[in-house]
Amino acid sequence: MIPRTNFDSEHEIFRASVRQFFQAEVAPRVMRWREQGVVDRDIFTRAGEQGYLLMWAPEEYGGVGIDDMRYEQILQEENYLHGDPGLCLTLHSRVVAPYIGKRGSEAQKQRWLPPAIRGEKILAVAMSEPSAGSDLAGMKTRAEDRGDHWVLSGSKTYISNGLLADLVIVAARTSGPSKHSMGLFVVEAAMEGFRRGRKLHKLGLDAQDTAEMFFDEVKVPKENALGDPTEGFRYLAEALAVERLQIAIGSIAHAQVAFDLTLEYVKERKAFGRPVGTFQDPRFRLARMRAELDALQCYIDHCVMLSNAGRLTAEVASGAKMLATELEGRVIDDCLQLHGGAGYMEEYRICRMFRDARVTRIFGGANEIMAEIIGRGLGLDERKLMKPQPV
Known part of the structure; x- marks a missing residue:
């Protein structure tokens, strides 16, 4: 290491x-x-x-x-x-x-x-919606200005900390100068019209309370709007780089734990009278994992320092999230394979880790979106490249 x-x-x-x-x-x-x-x-x-x-x-x-x-x-x-x-x-x-x-x-x-x-x-943020996922441009939840308060209507889903949250920052469309005009509103648990839906049953992350939320004409005081109620889209976009770095930090840590567990397992587990780790395939797999984990950990550690300096860009954070979550998936899949049949048993931690890891390539922006962000940063933006040229 x-x-x-x-x-x-x-x-x-x-x-x-x-x-x-x-x-x-x-x-x-x-x-x-x-x-x-x-x-x-x-x-x-x-x-x-x-x-x-x-x-x-x-x-x-x-x-x-x-x-x-x-x-x-x-x-x-x-x-x-x-x-x-x-x-x-x-x-x-x-x-x-x-x-x-x-x-x-x-x-x-x-x-x-x-x-x-x-x-x-306890805090939560509500962005994703049943019909739009994390596509903020497709958001339907609205907040209407009623003079001395806002009226919030709509629904959200896949909300982490959804059951425990006392304060939920809700993104909602507002009337403004842009089609992207939206605001961020702090909804408090006791507000009339705010209701939590099901605790969602997931493939993994069993201990995380992920829930639906419904807002039926919730009266939100003006003092519960954060910043400019038409600039929420920009606020969310600016915060996503740090959120994606957090996902990358967690993913590489998760993969490292899986590697450590598996290295110990193949030293102790025997097949044909010798430790599993002494066979060429496990040795080569673990050698490649070790090199890839080291390389990506250096990248993520550098991103952390860039964040501290206020220099972390959306493209770099998207790259960290994309690469870390993909490596996490590959490493944990290989580690489960090296556990053999035991890896498929819930009593073994690697089985639970395999389930927990799958979502990281989806939440915080699917990895396909991360690739789009990086590609646009390279100047590969259809809107710019396909612009009609002057005659």
């Missing part, structure tokens, strides 16, 4: 603390969470007590004021190693909360950031 150079001594001290937290507070509960289909709510407050939520938030709101993605990266890596990918602390902290931190008024930040930092208010 190639040595990683982007962490210093403070990060390693932090990692030791985080590892202890996940081993003590999360690992013993994972199987029960997977059976019940949702994590225990108190894990958010326990993480908040340790200062692990919204670490970027300034001290005046109760945060620790450390806007360094490497700390979030460590949290993810230790969660994949000792916890479960269904525990969405990163979604809460690094995907949803920044909409409030960057777009919220001072009053909104004072109201919502402190309880989110303490884990008392």
Whole structure:
């Protein structure tokens, strides 16, 4: 394994603390969470007590004021190693909360950031819709301006933290100067007309509470709109690079755990009187995995540093997400194969990991969309290349 150079001594001290937290507070509960289909709510407050939520938030709101993605990266890596990918602390902290931190008024930040930092208010974001998936241009949920409030109507699906969330940032179309005019509205759990639908049963991520949401003329106060209510499309687009980097961080961590489990397994498991790992095919497969994991980990670590410097582009983040999730799928598939029949048994962790990994090539933008973003960044945009030429 190639040595990683982007962490210093403070990060390693932090990692030791985080590892202890996940081993003590999360690992013993994972199987029960997977059976019940949702994590225990108190894990958010326990993480908040340790200062692990919204670490970027300034001290005046109760945060620790450390806007360094490497700390979030460590949290993810230790969660994949000792916890479960269904525990969405990163979604809460690094995907949803920044909409409030960057777009919220001072009053909104004072109201919502402190309880989110303490884990008392769990956050979710609602973009995907039943008929449009993650196609924001096809969104049908609307918010109508009624003078002193907004009226929100529509439905959303595939919402992570959907059952536990106290605050949901909902993307909705608004009347504005552009066909893409939309706003971001903070819907609170007790608002009249807001209803959660089914807990969706998924192929994997058994511990993650993924749900439908319905908004039946929900009266949303004007003070619950984030930023300009016609600029939501831009706000979402600007945040997607960090979200896709988070997916890449998780995917490479997941693949690394699968590799480590399998390396130990093939050393111990015997066939024809010798360890499975001594046969050429397993050795060659694992050798290639090791090289690919090292190469992509270097890429993702560099992306983390670019994010810290404010230089992470949509194209680079899309590349990280695409490559990491595809490698995750290949590595875990190979690792399951090397477990033989045991790999198909639910009692073996690699079986559960195989199911959990499949969605990462879909959520956060399907990998085909990632390729489109990268291709357009290369200047391969049909709208530009097919423009009529002057006579």
